[in-house]
Amino acid sequence: MSNPPEAPARPGDPIAAIRTPALVVDLDLFEANVARMAAHADRLGVALRAHAKTHKSADIGRAQVAAGAVGLCCQKLSEAEALVDEGLDDILIANQVVGAARIERLVALSRRARIAVCVDHPGQVAALVAAGAEIEVLVELDCGSNRCGTTPEGAVALARMIEDAPGLRFGGLQSYYGRAQHIYDPDERARALEVSIALTARVRDAIRAEGIACDRVTGAGTGTFGIEGASGVYTEIQAGSYVFMDADYNRVRDGNGAPGGFTQSLYVLATVISTGPGRAVCDAGLKASSPDSGLPQVASPEGITLRGLSDEHGTLDDPEARLGLDDRVWLIPGHCDPTVNLHDWYVGIRGGAVETVWPVTARGRLY
Amino acid sequence: MSNPPEAPARPGDPIAAIRTPALVVDLDLFEANVARMAAHADRLGVALRAHAKTHKSADIGRAQVAAGAVGLCCQKLSEAEALVDEGLDDILIANQVVGAARIERLVALSRRARIAVCVDHPGQVAALVAAGAEIEVLVELDCGSNRCGTTPEGAVALARMIEDAPGLRFGGLQSYYGRAQHIYDPDERARALEVSIALTARVRDAIRAEGIACDRVTGAGTGTFGIEGASGVYTEIQAGSYVFMDADYNRVRDGNGAPGGFTQSLYVLATVISTGPGRAVCDAGLKASSPDSGLPQVASPEGITLRGLSDEHGTLDDPEARLGLDDRVWLIPGHCDPTVNLHDWYVGIRGGAVETVWPVTARGRLY
Numbered sequence: 140m141s142n143p144p145e146a147p148a149r150p151g152d153p154i155a156a157i158r159t160p161a162l163v164v165d166l167d168l169f170e171a172n173v174a175r176m177a178a179h180a181d182r183l184g185v186a187l188r189a190h191a192k193t194h195k196s197a198d199i200g201r202a203q204v205a206a207g208a209v210g211l212c213c214q215k216l217s218e219a220e221a222l223v224d225e226g227l228d229d230i231l232i233a234n235q236v237v238g239a240a241r242i243e244r245l246v247a248l249s250r251r252a253r254i255a256v257c258v259d260h261p262g263q264v265a266a267l268v269a270a271g272a273e274i275e276v277l278v279e280l281d282c283g284s285n286r287c288g289t290t291p292e293g294a295v296a297l298a299r300m301i302e303d304a305p306g307l308r309f310g311g312l313q314s315y316y317g318r319a320q321h322i323y324d325p326d327e328r329a330r331a332l333e334v335s336i337a338l339t340a341r342v343r344d345a346i347r348a349e350g351i352a353c354d355r356v357t358g359a360g361t362g363t364f365g366i367e368g369a370s371g372v373y374t375e376i377q378a379g380s381y382v383f384m385d386a387d388y389n390r391v392r393d394g395n396g397a398p399g400g401f402t403q404s405l406y407v408l409a410t411v412i413s414t415g416p417g418r419a420v421c422d423a424g425l426k427a428s429s430p431d432s433g434l435p436q437v438a439s440p441e442g443i444t445l446r447g448l449s450d451e452h453g454t455l456d457d458p459e460a461r462l463g464l465d466d467r468v469w470l471i472p473g474h475c476d477p478t479v480n481l482h483d484w485y486v487g488i489r490g491g492a493v494e495t496v497w498p499v500t501a502r503g504r505l506y
Numbered sequence: 507m508s509n510p511p512e513a514p515a516r517p518g519d520p521i522a523a524i525r526t527p528a529l530v531v532d533l534d535l536f537e538a539n540v541a542r543m544a545a546h547a548d549r550l551g552v553a554l555r556a557h558a559k560t561h562k563s564a565d566i567g568r569a570q571v572a573a574g575a576v577g578l579c580c581q582k583l584s585e586a587e588a589l590v591d592e593g594l595d596d597i598l599i600a601n602q603v604v605g606a607a608r609i610e611r612l613v614a615l616s617r618r619a620r621i622a623v624c625v626d627h628p629g630q631v632a633a634l635v636a637a638g639a640e641i642e643v644l645v646e647l648d649c650g651s652n653r654c655g656t657t658p659e660g661a662v663a664l665a666r667m668i669e670d671a672p673g674l675r676f677g678g679l680q681s682y683y684g685r686a687q688h689i690y691d692p693d694e695r696a697r698a699l700e701v702s703i704a705l706t707a708r709v710r711d712a713i714r715a716e717g718i719a720c721d722r723v724t725g726a727g728t729g730t731f732g733i734e735g736a737s738g739v740y741t742e743i744q745a746g747s748y749v750f751m752d753a754d755y756n757r758v759r760d761g762n763g764a765p766g767g768f769t770q771s772l773y774v775l776a777t778v779i780s781t782g783p784g785r786a787v788c789d790a791g792l793k794a795s796s797p798d799s800g801l802p803q804v805a806s807p808e809g810i811t812l813r814g815l816s817d818e819h820g821t822l823d824d825p826e827a828r829l830g831l832d833d834r835v836w837l838i839p840g841h842c843d844p845t846v847n848l849h850d851w852y853v854g855i856r857g858g859a860v861e862t863v864w865p866v867t868a869r870g871r872l873y
Contacts, residue, residue: 142588143510144870158607158873177745194819215789221509234818235779237789238832240525259780261832286821287780287787317816334861368796412602413654415624422582422604425844427872430798431815448798449684450559450843451581451601451872464629465605476817477792480848483870502870503511503850505794505818506525 141206148486152493158411159467160423162482162499166489168404169382173477177206179399183368185374186214188231188357190379193476195501196485197225199382204229210253212377217504219254223423225500227251231277231357233313233377235287236264241506243271249274253309259289268304275310276301277357280342282335283313291342298353307446311355312346315377320362321432323390332366340372350450361375362391363396385475387432406438407470407478408486409453411462419443424451429477430468435470443468469496512565515853519860522636526777526834527790529849533856535771536749537569543748544573546766550735555579555598555724557746560843562868563852564592566749577620579744584871585610586621592867595619598644598724600680600744602630602654608873616641626656628667635671642677643668644724647709647800649681649702658709665713673781678711678722681706682744687729688799690757699733707739729758729765734744752842754799773805774837774845775853776820778829786810786829791853792816795837802837810835 147158174387180187189203192214200211200222210229213219221228225242236245236256245267246256255275258264267274278297281288289297294312301309322328332350339356345351357375359367361384367373379386383405384397391398409423425448428435435453437443442461446454450486455468462468483502487495514525526532533758547554551733559581567589568580573850576594580586586597586649596619603612603623612634615621622642635643645664648655661679668676683702689695694868712814713720718822724742726734728751734740747755747763750772754766776790792815802820809828813821822835829835850869854862 141589142867144584144873147740147873156607160872217511224509235787237779238777240523259782260831281782285782285785286816288782290782300564410605412604415626415648415652415655418652421600423873425796425798426847429792430794449653452653464627470653474792477513480793481870481872500509503848505527505848506514506789 144483146484146496148493148496150495154488154491157408157486160427161408162479163406163408163486163488166487166494167403167490168402172382172401172404173202175400175439176378181377181422185368186375187374188375188377189322190377191218191222193379194382194479195499196497197222197227198497199502200227208225215504215506216241217506218501220248221501221504223248229355231255233257235259237263239395242266242388246270246272257313258297259287262308264304265295267307271306275304275308276315277310279313280339282316282338284317285399285506288385289298294342294343295349299349302351309351311353311357312343313357315358315361318358321391323392325392327400336367336370336372361388365399380475386436386471386473403471405472405475407435407472409468409470411464411466411468414464417458419455419457421453421455421468423453423470424448426450427481428472429474432474435473438468438471439467511811513851513858513863515863517862518858521855521858526775527794528853529846530773530775530853530855532657532771533854533861534805535769539749539768539771540569540573542722542747542767545824547743552740553737553742555744556744557744558585558589560746560865561670561749561846563864564594564867565864566587567594573787574809582871582873583608584873585868587615588871590615590619593872598622600624601820602626603754604630608631613637613639618700620626620817624680625664626654626825631664631667631671634674638673640673642675644677644680647681647706649705649777651684660715661709664710665718666716669718675716678720678724679710682689682725682731687727688754690760699730703734703739728755732766739818747842752840753803753838767797770838772839772842776835776837778831778833778835783830786822786824788820788822788835790820793817794848795839798844799841802840805836805838
């Protein structure tokens with residue numbers, strides 16, 4: 140087995156002592172984001188089931204629950220296993236779990252914690268029954284992303300199948316519009332959601348018309364929770380990225396600012412290892428910051444922009460030659476979720492020093 | 507500390523038992539690639555110093571050395587530390603190592619193995635001297651990538667500075683043209699290399715004109731080693747990706763085929779978890795296969811293409827509805843190096859079964 144890296148800093152260290160590249164959390168801003176989403180959920184009258192796929196961290200999950208979240212979502216069974224091992228005890232696996240070996244693990248996990256899972260195909264329900272699962276099962280509806288999720292007719296049929304299956308409890312409808320999260324224009328985003336919310340309400344009502352209770356409708360993310368939360372249709376929101384934000388979510392507009400008023404709390408801290416004419420090169424590349432949603436942005440120092448990422452290098456435009464060897468560069472990740480999964484540790488800072496380090500509990504739990 | 511995932515299979519398992527998503531190596535094809543590059547190096551009369559940033563694996567590094575490689579390259583000090591811990595004992599850190607804490611670690615490592623390092627700035631040489639390093643130091647020349655590396659004049663001055671520094675031994679010139687690796691057209695690639703090789707030769711000669719021995723010129727990668735290796739200028743080639751290949755390197759042409767005749771030996775094995783009209787969704791997304799150089803390609807089954815990756819999902823076009831739940835999909839990574847770093851284990855297969863599992867020894871060693 141590989142030896143996971145030791146923590147890149149110790150509590151009490153000055154920021155200059157953090158080994159780079161490192162994932163750094165500004166704790167004041169992070170805590171404000173956690174509290175702000177809890178307040179949004181209160182105001183909207185919906186439950187917050189924070190998505191742990193963003194942070195993969197037991198420490199952060201506990202902070203969300205302490206602030207009022209009813210539990211967590213995970214995207215992978217193995218993430219849920221890692222978090223249950225750390226004492227988190229109420230997790231919706233907001234995804235399909237397929238295959239006999241995985242279902243066996245799911246059944247075992249459901250005996251240790253309150254676990255729910257999504258289905259979008261009768262075969263998944265049959266497999267749960269065959270494994271003797273006693274578990275809460277939600278039906279996932281495809282409300283526009285054209286990824287996972289069943290059709291409206293399929294959703295009603297699956298709800299009936301779950302309701303009639305021994306051991307299974309129908310836990311409601313999951314309707315997550317992933318594609319809408321990243322529509323930058325607020326009016327365009329609202330129009331897309333109008334369609335998905337109406338569809339979701341129709342399917343919920345069709346399930347109820349079958350005499351099946353459907354008290355829970357779960358979905359929504361950081362880009363859309365305000366609209367779904369106020370819709371009267373959704374009872375639970377699954378946002379995750381709000382704890383950190385990223386360069387892409389900072390491009391999503393909600394009135395005059397980022398959605399929900401969240402602020403950037405996560406950085407990849409890098410060190411300059413080479414300088415040349417008009418450029419500097421730092422030690423954070425593709426293996427330290429995922430490029431899938433655009434390049435990271437340079438938060439500090441001013442006047443520096445990122446030209447590109449290669450495997451182990453970030454090449455910076457530095458027209459005024461501000462950067463020297465061993466200088467630090469603060470990068471805002473392009474996309475927080477896959478960037479977090481590249482790291483083994485968070486370094487939490489406050490007041491100019493390291494306050495804590497947290498393991499990325501479920502790093503690499505892809506299965 | 508996070509708990510690294512356990513291996514996704516055991517030796518002797520059938521392929522159907524591999525937990526997904528998993529990094530799978532076809533051992534016959536991998537071994538053929540290792541032998542083929544050793545033969546290329548013999549034929550060209552150059553040393554092979556295989557780049558371990560691709561595979562981050564002690565097992566694979568040992569296989570390369572057993573086939574004739576003189577040693578390995580690493581891109582990060584922490585990679586080299588992890589491989590020295592596993593008994594690899596001749597490593598060039600083909601990159602700049604900056605900062606007092608890192609140089610202290612470098613000095614400690616150089617007492618345990620034959621370690622060399624690159625510089626491109628007088629400050630790095632001064633820092634090595636100040637730390638009392640006794641180490642081999644190469645000068646990195648920027649031969650066209652506009653990333654790390656110094657100017658021709660800077661290279662001569664640095665060689666002189668190293669030659670005169672107590673404790674340091676001048677180890678030659680590193681001249682790596684990263685950008686040229688991925689020029690798909692062979693003629694265009696050859697023209698780019700003509701310029702970089704001529705520059706490299708001039709700088710080598712200018713160093714020699716100062717009365718400094720410059721017996722080693724190291725560089726080249728999987729896309730270019732044939733030209734640099736035949737140039738009479740390079741004495742050592744640093745290719746890495748050839749052991750696996752990837753979708754991007756398979757687009758690079760060398761006559762009628764991929765450069766050097768290497769064949770794809772690495773796959774991300776995924777499982778179908780959802781099906782819908784015209785589509786299927788598998789369990790390998792951005793966290794299982796890096797998208798930086800284009801999407802993964804579907805190697806098998808036929809008739810299936812990848813529509814896109816999201817964090818935990820790969821959405822597949824399946825117009826003929828060939829795929830069902832729990833079916834396996836074999837993906838060729840878009841870019842092998844950052845994809846390997848997402849995984850903790852390789853699963854080595856031969857003859858339809860799992861033969862071995864190897865840890866990704868230096869996974870997450872970014873520092």
